[in-house]
Amino acid sequence: MIELDGAHGEGGGQLARLAVALGALTGKPLRLANVRANRARPGLAAQHLAAVRALAGLCDARCAGLELRSTAFSFAPRRRPEAGELRVDVGTAGSATLVLQALVPVLLAARAPSRVVVSGGTDVRQAPTWDYFHEVLLRLLGRMGVGVRASVVRRGYYPRGGGEVVVELEPSAPRPLVFEEKPGPWRIAGAAHVANLPLSVAERMRDAAALALHETLDMRVEALARGAAMGTGGAITLWAESEAGLLGASRVAERGVRAEALGAAAGSELAADLAAGAALDMHAADQVLVYMAMAKGRSSFTTRAVSSHARTAIWLLEQFLPAQFSVAPEDALWRVTVSPPGS
Template sequence: MREIDGSYGEGGGQLLRTAVALSAITGEAVHVRHIRANRTNPGLSPQHLTAVMAVAKLCGAEAEGLEVKSREILFRPGRLVGGRFDFRVGTAGSITLVLQAALPVAVACGEGLWMRISGGTDVRAAPPLDYFCLVLLPLLSSMGVRVRIEVLKRGYYPRGGGEVAVEVLPSLPLQPLMLDAAGALREIRGYAHIANLPDHIVQRMASSALAELSAFPAPSINQAVLGADKAIGAGGAIVLVAQRAHTILGASAIAQRGVPAETLGSEAGRLLREEISAGATLDIHAADQVLIYLALAGGTSRFRARKLTSHALTTIWLLEQFLPVRFNIIEADSLKRVEVTSNPA
């Protein structure tokens, strides 16, 4: 059984989610201690618990310590299987964070698989659902991952209630991702939505994002106002996408009570502008989220990022504990150049 210190590095929920995902994929049991030890509310929250339980169901694992506020778990994986699964966070815990754990396992399964996940679709401290669909999934698609996500209903903090259906088709073997240069900027587009709030909020959010991107050719942002039939509670988000010749970059912001719509739109626009201007081939969040897939792909992958977050550095450390993979990181033209070699000699 592999021992993992859950307080290492960034020491948050992502380390736990990735650890159990890697346990399921490799078949190696894991004991995670000191879960989120440095957080103000240490231990498992409902969304962390749902993520671990989701992975456990996908691999028929035996697990101990699966309860809210638990600070350690034992996870003994079984065989990966396809099928139909229903995972419910029960709060506004993030659906995309559950997917961060469950999707790599579903891909590694090698069989058809369908999941319904309920919780928060667009909540703070997690990727908005549209970022996951418009940025991350196209990048994974270029590696051979075949996933379809249908948004059944949006849900926000504090009520949750959002639902998505996820279909994963057999995708193995994964192909490496070679992103040495971003290439020409082809278009900038975006999607901004609000639910059960005044229409002017989404308009202000989109306008301020467009102002940040005015130096680029003709950005366009689709705006949507959702009612009670399509969303539970009040909330919203803006996701911006830059399509370049060889890659795709994204940035986002989540609607928050007390934060002006203009601030949210400007933040998302500024972040995307910085990614484009830097010449990055993956934005800082995608650079974090694709790492496990790069490690599972054969051969060598490469990308350039403005910086590597503490999440990314912790994930790199964890991947090297479980898999025959080596990461090489060097500074190149004010960017982090990352090379990922799977099954190194």
């Protein structure tokens, strides 16, 4: 039984989701204490509980302590993860993309194709927007030889949730991802949408992002039709792609925050990564680590900052998998390298 302290590092939900995913992936039992200890409301929230219960079903795990706001639980897998049809209903506006972050690496190790339907929030704060998940993370996985098909049935926002997304994937082993050269030239694109708001709100987000980037953006801008979203909301997501890098930035519409402020924040964040010459943005940097650790070979990339989420993920991955991690300064950037044991 691997004993883990949920207060380690960032001490939030990512630690709990990734720990259980790694337990399911490796078959190693674990006990997690102090769940989300560093958050204002500690313990398992609805989205964490939904992810853990879904993973438990995939590997027939024996669990104790799985309940809303629980601050400690155990998870003991009893079989290799099984593929098939899976439906996960968060039941709130909890993030569908965060649930998928836990499920996708585990289902890649299953013996057959899988289809997952997740209901919840598609574009909520403190989580990847749906477009970031689709246009940044899944593009990176594609470069690692992992084919994941994803579509959004309906958008959902805080506080109602009600969104629905579908992901289909084949079992496969990720290939190493190596970004050694300075990235560029970049192809910059994006998407801005609103639901039950005027189209001009999305256009203002786009224009502010373009101003921050000093670019004329190739962006999809839309006001969603009735039935394409539950509730009122919106988001802007930007991405930049080159042969040696992939960057993203996003913001979610908030009551009381001007559309121009959201667009400018996303644009400025992407502009800073572009100016620094980073291969991955700091959010992608922590999300791809699990796939790099699963790959049979050396992976490497640069990023402008190594977040507490990334450092916590590295600490956790080292508890379950034999991969070796190196984080070292390189000019004004950080180089992260993931190597097989003994290399």
